[in-house]
Amino acid sequence: MVASIGYAGSLVFYNAYLPLIATPDQFDRISARGFSMGYIGSVLLLILNLLLIQKPGWFGLGEDAGTLPARLSFLSVGIWWIGFSIYTFVHLPARTTVARDPGDTGYLFKGFQELRKVFREVCGTSHLTSFLLGFFFYSMGFQTIMYLASIFGAQELRLEEGALIGVLLVIQLIAIVGAWGFTRISARIGNLKTLTVALVLCIFICVGAYFVITAGQFYALAVVVGLIMGGLQSMSRATYSKLLPETTDTASYFSFYEFTEKTGTVLGTAAYGLITDATGNMRNSLFALIVFFAVGLFFLTRMLGKRRPVTAGV
Numbered sequence: 156m157v158a159s160i161g162y163a164g165s166l167v168f169y170n171a172y173l174p175l176i177a178t179p180d181q182f183d184r185i186s187a188r189g190f191s192m193g194y195i196g197s198v199l200l201l202i203l204n205l206l207l208i209q210k211p212g213w214f215g216l217g218e219d220a221g222t223l224p225a226r227l228s229f230l231s232v233g234i235w236w237i238g239f240s241i242y243t244f245v246h247l248p249a250r251t252t253v254a255r256d257p258g259d260t261g262y263l264f265k266g267f268q269e270l271r272k273v274f275r276e277v278c279g280t281s282h283l284t285s286f287l288l289g290f291f292f293y294s295m296g297f298q299t300i301m302y303l304a305s306i307f308g309a310q311e312l313r314l315e316e317g318a319l320i321g322v323l324l325v326i327q328l329i330a331i332v333g334a335w336g337f338t339r340i341s342a343r344i345g346n347l348k349t350l351t352v353a354l355v356l357c358i359f360i361c362v363g364a365y366f367v368i369t370a371g372q373f374y375a376l377a378v379v380v381g382l383i384m385g386g387l388q389s390m391s392r393a394t395y396s397k398l399l400p401e402t403t404d405t406a407s408y409f410s411f412y413e414f415t416e417k418t419g420t421v422l423g424t425a426a427y428g429l430i431t432d433a434t435g436n437m438r439n440s441l442f443a444l445i446v447f448f449a450v451g452l453f454f455l456t457r458m459l460g461k462r463r464p465v466t467a468g469v
Contacts, residue, residue, distance in 0.1 A: 167410045167413050170392055170413070171406040171408070172247060173185060173189075173405075174396045174405050175248065182396045182397055183341050183389075183393045186334075186338075186390070186392045187335050187337070187338040187393075188334075190331075190334045190388055191334050191335065194328070194331050194334075195331065196235075196239075198324060198327045198328060201327075203231070204231060205320065207228055207231075208228060273407050273408055273410070273411040274411065277411065280400070285454045286394065286395065286454070286455070286458065287412075287415050288454045289450075289451040289454030289455045290412075290419075291416075291419045292447050292450040292451035293447065293448055293452070295426070295447040296357060296445075297357060297384070297387060298423055299423035299444060299447075300357075300360070300361075300444065301380075302420070303424065303427060304322075304377070304380065307364070308322065310437060311367075311438065312367070312369075318370065322374065325374070325377060325381060326384065328381070329378050329382055330381045330382070330385030330388075333381060333386040334385035334386060336382065336385075336386060337353065337385070337389060338390075340352070340386075341390060345469060346393060346397065346469045347458055347469055348459065350387070350394065351459070353387045354448050354451055356383055357448045358445055358449065358452075360379055360383070361444045361445045361448070362441075362445070363376055364438070364441055365438050365441050394469060395408075395409075395412055397469050423444070423447060426440070427440040427443065427444070430442075
């Protein structure tokens with residue numbers, strides 16, 4: 156729980172740096188590069204730790220090392236985070252965007268105040284409202300796919316743990332291609348149209364998953380999920396950055412962005428679990444995901460339907 160809080164909190168500031176270190180014409184490319192580097196880092200460390208756990212002798216540990224390899228893996232993650240955090244602190248600009256009022260009762264309440272302030276501003280801006288509503292609903296769908304795909308493979312297709320780990324690695328690697336591929340597509344047709352293409356593909360993924368019966372079919376779907384994962388995450392962040400009003404308080408805006416995504420994730424996985432529990436079949440829950448993607452698609456296409464462009468490059 157503590158690790159999840161720290162990780163989710165760090166993403167707010169990580170994402171908020173995009174409008175501060177790049178110009179709008181660079182958002183798509185820089186966002187894609189950021190996610191690509193993240194996927195590469197996660198794959199490298201995961202492979203290293205898998206080797207440490209499965210082949211401890213290669214690292215000077217006995218074959219009967221017990222839980223020591225797993226414990227060392229956790230330690231390596233901590234060292235990895237500290238190392239790259241130091242690099243970040245040294246090279247990124249130290250910019251304070253939110254002034255603390257002496258009358259504030261505490262940092263926790265200050266956070267809620269900032270969310271409420273951004274919520275009011277979002278409600279007064281039609282294009283931000285439409286985008287965040289769409290983002291909320293398609294996050295309900297896609298984040299659920301990301302979190303529960305391995306459970307689906309294990310329970311519905313009886314895949315072994317080693318095969319599922321392999322799928323995880325493939326998804327991370329393919330996501331690198333997806334991030335860059337969707338950036339190229341957006342350069343031709345714009346961000347919103349690119350996102351709508353991704354959501355249509357998500358709907359087809361859910362339909363395909365309903366009929367999956369073999370491991371090979373599951374792996375093929377995993378490749379498509381990886382492509383969309385990289386593109387959807389990268390493009391969503393870049394699009395939101397382009398839609399933001401002129402502000403130096405990007406952290407507050409991206410805290411609302413993360414709050415929207417995490418709320419959607421909780422509700423999406425809850426809906427998936429409740430439907431599975433009620434019907435006794437995980438495949439039936441895929442229909443709920445299709446609805447989530449369809450609603451998200453509706454809000455994005457509504458933005459496309461406006462006569463005037465929302466902002467340049469979107």
